[in-house]
Amino acid sequence: MVLLVACAAVSANAQGLPKVRLFATGGTISGYANNRDMQYGYKAGSIPPDKLLADIPEAAKVADLSYEDIAETGSGGINTEILLKLAKQINAWLARPDTAGAVVTHGTATMEETAYFLNLVIHSDKPVVVVGAMRPFTSISRDGPFNLYNAIRVAADPEARKNGVMILLNEEIQAARDVTKTNTERVNTFETRDLGPIGFADEDRIVFYRHLLYRHTYKSEFDVDNLTDLPKVDICYGYQEGDRACIDAEVAAGAKGIVLDDSSPGNRAAIKDARTKGVVFAQSDRKGSGRVLNSTRMEESGVVTADNLNAQKSRMLLRLALTKTTDPKEIQRMFEEY
């Protein structure tokens, strides 16, 4: 791991400003392409964090900046090792009494599940802002610099405390639990269906309109600081004529939990067989909006309902839940509280 204080140009005149650290994992925001009209075919994670910060000297006026290089990959390269390292390094940084907040650069495709994972395992009430870009560093009209600048502003803002982990792109401050990527290309891709953003990084000031009512970060019971791995949980997508092969294969591969992303739970026999082997199931819904309702039928089948969490976030919560228990009733409580 490389641990550096940001270059002199960035930290000049930073005395007394809130201390914000950038934890870089890569992504399109640090993507490099040969031509500036290339918005795909770039290499993610090519631009190092010091260059990202040097690109926005204005940010040095709002925060005393430093950075850590966690990974240099796109969304698809994020794995358990990186997630755990990221969580531990952010926890160590925020545990220091003189720090204000953290910013994480990340690919946008799986950013929401990393952000939700952090929302469950960061112990601090200080702001953690996950940021990315839809267009690479080298592109015309790239959105990265403004997104990163705003993420730093939010991470430096005491008003942003107790809001858990946030995702910021396109001036919108979204709650990690509720936000999802909704479009393959547009800069307004991140939306929180039903519940909306919690605030905005406007030019005149940062405004918050919402507090969160569920448990997260400083109120979370989960702790990965001493873990080196997480239980394996996979997802099965439901569709007409989908058979039990997916569930059986995942159980055979060693999955301790399975998220059924479905509109109508099927494969009862496969679920029953896997349950006898101790595999825990959570039911999300592929529609992408609305809760999976609790019913006695679901309760009797031993399948946990995932509230309105999407499959990829249900997977993160189920992994962490399985570090504590395999009791579906207890895991159901967790899905209702987080």
Add this chain to the structure above:
Amino acid sequence: MKKVLAFLTLMVPLVSVVSAPAQEIPTAGQPPIVQDRSKLPHIVILSMGGTIASRAKDRMNLTHYGDGPAVNPQDWLHDLPELQNVARVTTEDMRDNAKAAKKKGDNFGDIARVAHRLNEIAKDPTIDGVVVTHGTNTMAEVAFYMNLVVDTDKPIVFVGSQRPWSGISGDGPLNLYDAVRVAADPAAKGLGVLHCMNQYINAARDVTKTSAYRVETFKSIDVGALGFADPDKVKFYRAPARKHTTESEFAGTDLKQLPTVEAFYAYTEAPGYVIDAAVQHGAKGLVIDGYGAGAITASETAAVKRAQAKGVIVVITTRTRSGRVQEVPQRLKAHLVNGDNLPPEKARLLLQLALSKTKDWTKVQRYFDTY
């Protein structure tokens, strides 16, 4: 072609089934009513009327109803016996005599009367929550007014319907049932005045009517809902960050009249003379619904200066209906108040309340930053 013929052949027996003598359609039974209701919360349904309290003679009449007898509050209890399993529900009829209201030419009397009653209920230990029915057209601004002036952490839930009580697939019954469930839910305490229709729970400050006829009309455009009234339970995810009810400086306000504030719409070539006319008629405040980031025309700007010279306070909102009117040097210099992301009808009520306390535009700005 063969396929079409086959389809037509199939259709024939179907048609004959439909035209055969009607079979009796089974109706769903009503759930058993809880016997010991002493532990259920006491919820008051307070009727301010609305489409939810309207009937037409014809159930297909969804747009120009009112030719049937109005729905009295006790009719709701009769039609929805299930409410008795959720709460001990009582009703109060707060509808004004419609003709008298028309004669007065305004309805602030209704708003003041209901605000007064809600502040009484706030102090009544026998009442746990309130559901207020209201017409959907202006319910968002009335709910916002109550959010500012009612001094209580008890749930107050505004509800209405898009289709009359008599309408086919009417949304009124489920909306009313859900509103009572929300008002009876301890988790709804302290969240400010709420709005519940179409199974969404929205905050009074942020919700607005977005469609003339659809049942999903109420949305909080910028920030979304607070929670859902789902069939299995009521669930909240968010709480408003802006101040309201018990934390409002206007809590307990019991004014029968407020300073006059009028609202104007900006568009290309919007003139200043309508603004002059409002000031001549005694307006103490103006809300101008600017275009884009809150711009107004040169004619409006000139009229605003004339109004300000007479002590009139001017608030700028944006007709885009999403996004804040931000603090910029030009507006600061011109002593124009930024209306945040409130629509003009809500900015108007907040400005009226503000003007009941101050004539200082910087203090008015603070109110708009706080509520």
